[in-house]
Amino acid sequence: MKTKRPIIIGGGAAGLSAAWTLRKRGIKAILFEANDRLGGRLGGDRMDGFFLDEGADFFCSSYDVAFRICQELGLPLIRSDMNLGWYRNGQWIKTTPIKSFGALIRNLPALWKLGLLSAGFLKLARAVKTESEYLNFASDSRIIELDGEENAGDYLKRIGLPESLKTTLRGFLEMTMGDVDQMGAAYMRTYIAEMLLKADQIYVPEKGAGELSHALADACGADIRTSMPVRRVVIQDGSVTGVLTDDGLIEADAVICATSASKAPDIIPDLPNKVLRVLGKVRYSRGCRVVIGLDAPPLPPGWHGALYPEDDTPLLLDRSINLPACVPPGKSTLDLLVGRDRAEELFPLDDQEIKRKLLADVRRNPPPGSNLPGDEEGLFTRVYRWKEAVCMGLPGMFKEVVEMRRQLNRDLKNLFLAGDYMRVPSVNGALASGVDAAEEVVELFEARPV
Numbered sequence: 001m002k003t004k005r006p007i008i009i010g011g012g013a014a015g016l017s018a019a020w021t022l023r024k025r026g027i028k029a030i031l032f033e034a035n036d037r038l039g040g041r042l043g044g045d046r047m048d049g050f051f052l053d054e055g056a057d058f059f060c061s062s063y064d065v066a067f068r069i070c071q072e073l074g075l076p077l078i079r080s081d082m083n084l085g086w087y088r089n090g091q092w093i094k095t096t097p098i099k100s101f102g103a104l105i106r107n108l109p110a111l112w113k114l115g116l117l118s119a120g121f122l123k124l125a126r127a128v129k130t131e132s133e134y135l136n137f138a139s140d141s142r143i144i145e146l147d148g149e150e151n152a153g154d155y156l157k158r159i160g161l162p163e164s165l166k167t168t169l170r171g172f173l174e175m176t177m178g179d180v181d182q183m184g185a186a187y188m189r190t191y192i193a194e195m196l197l198k199a200d201q202i203y204v205p206e207k208g209a210g211e212l213s214h215a216l217a218d219a220c221g222a223d224i225r226t227s228m229p230v231r232r233v234v235i236q237d238g239s240v241t242g243v244l245t246d247d248g249l250i251e252a253d254a255v256i257c258a259t260s261a262s263k264a265p266d267i268i269p270d271l272p273n274k275v276l277r278v279l280g281k282v283r284y285s286r287g288c289r290v291v292i293g294l295d296a297p298p299l300p301p302g303w304h305g306a307l308y309p310e311d312d313t314p315l316l317l318d319r320s321i322n323l324p325a326c327v328p329p330g331k332s333t334l335d336l337l338v339g340r341d342r343a344e345e346l347f348p349l350d351d352q353e354i355k356r357k358l359l360a361d362v363r364r365n366p367p368p369g370s371n372l373p374g375d376e377e378g379l380f381t382r383v384y385r386w387k388e389a390v391c392m393g394l395p396g397m398f399k400e401v402v403e404m405r406r407q408l409n410r411d412l413k414n415l416f417l418a419g420d421y422m423r424v425p426s427v428n429g430a431l432a433s434g435v436d437a438a439e440e441v442v443e444l445f446e447a448r449p450v
């Protein structure tokens with residue numbers, strides 16, 4: 001009997017989890033990745049004993065698929081405490097995770113200064129807590145039931161938060177997620193529920209999130225072809241017959257397109273109009289990350305990160321504080337992260353220039369007692385430019401994606417889309433979408449044996 005051949009396009013979290021799911025069902029896929037490395041936005045860079053996250057760097061408490069896959073692959077997870085400094089109104093405020101009544105009392109002055117004890121925040125926290133059954137990143141999340149037309153900026157205005165709290169929340173969200181005035185209100189509330197209200201339940205593989213990509217690539221048993229972009233998916237008589245690469249036509253019985261939403265129409269221009277319309281509405285934030293290898297911790301003792309929610313000064317992280325296995329003994333790293341227009345301005349510059357500019361931004365108001373590197377210092381410098389960073393879950397996206405998927409299933413029986421935008425955008429959403437697509441391929445193959 002001829003073996004059925006599935007092809008996966010894209011070796012990010014979605015594509016790799018699809019390959020792993022097929023492998024568990026005894027099916028070997030061919031996986032094409034345009035870049036020379038796998039992982040996409042979940043990439044993990046390894047050098048001289050350092051393990052660096054190129055994109056995603058933490059998992060929230062509802063990442064059910066991520067936790068399951070880590071367990072299947074024997075990848076240990078550790079809890080990562082958010083010991084953060086916040087620069088507000090010309091002073092530094094330090095918060096620690098609130099795990100006990102004592103910790104709450106100790107954090108009260110800081111919470112007050114950040115506006116997190118205001119009536120507005122307590123109202124928001126209560127609403128988000130009540131909705132937590134709907135608002136989470138899990139594979140069975142019911143976010144769609146609360147997905148409306150309102151964006152996050154309008155939501156924050158409508159519920160009447162004090163200015164100081166709005167600055168804290170906007171700054172925090174925009175540093176990581178992109179433009180609050182574009183992001184959907186339901187998606188933003190999910191992020192607040194998981195990041196602020198469950199800040200003591202953040203997990204990371206002990207050598208960084210990117211190690212999950214390496215583990216998946218090693219275990220998925222796919223025929224992986226890196227530096228091999230798929231140029232076009234070939235469709236004949238309503239069915240996919242193969243993909244065109246620089247090596248020619250490769251025949252396929254099913255194709256999973258696990259690229260970002262913006263790339264899919266370029267390689268599958270024959271998608272139904274309704275599908276193209278929804279894909280065209282998916283938006284991503286931008287981001288630029290600089291990682292510097294160091295001989296000593298750059299932040300004040302015990303600080304894991306420092307944020308500047310009032311402007312575009314980069315978010316600072318020292319991952320060696322929470323993840324000592326990420327660095328050789330005695331070493332540290334400094335991550336500098338910016339988003340939005342600031343990231344866009346930096347993209348064309350060379351690595352050294354980007355490092356210089358971001359360090360100059362931070363030197364204006366450095367955390368007290370910090371030991372930041374000079375422009376020419378560092379064991380190494382790595383720069384990751386993300387023109388598409390985090391999918392922003394625009395208002396109404398979740399409902400439209402469900403409808404789009406139905407339409408695609410009706411029109412093209414052996415083509416499947418995967419990627420973070422197909423679920424609640426996150427590493428977990430991307431992994432879950434890959435599992436979904438792979439299960440659909442299995443169902444198709446079982447329904448139509450050769």
Ligand SMILES: Cc1cc2nc3c(=O)[nH]c(=O)nc-3n(C[C@H](O)[C@H](O)[C@H](O)COP(=O)(O)OP(=O)(O)OC[C@H]3O[C@@H](n4cnc5c(N)ncnc54)[C@H](O)[C@@H]3O)c2cc1C
Pocket residue numbers: 009010011012013014015032033034035038039040041042054055056057058059228229230231258259260263267287289386388389390391418419420421425426427428430
């Ligand atoms: C800086 C940053 C920080 C983040 N932090 C977090 C976090 O802490 N937690 C979290 O949950 N999420 C985070 N995210 C988001 C998370 O990384 C993504 O949601 C997730 O990794 C997306 O996976 P994906 O497989 O859907 O897409 P991608 O990772 O984008 O994978 C798509 C792959 O397809 C490949 N491709 C594209 N076109 C072609 C083609 N024609 N042929 C072959 N291959 C092609 C691409 O090269 C890419 O490798 C972060 C993202 C960034 C950038």
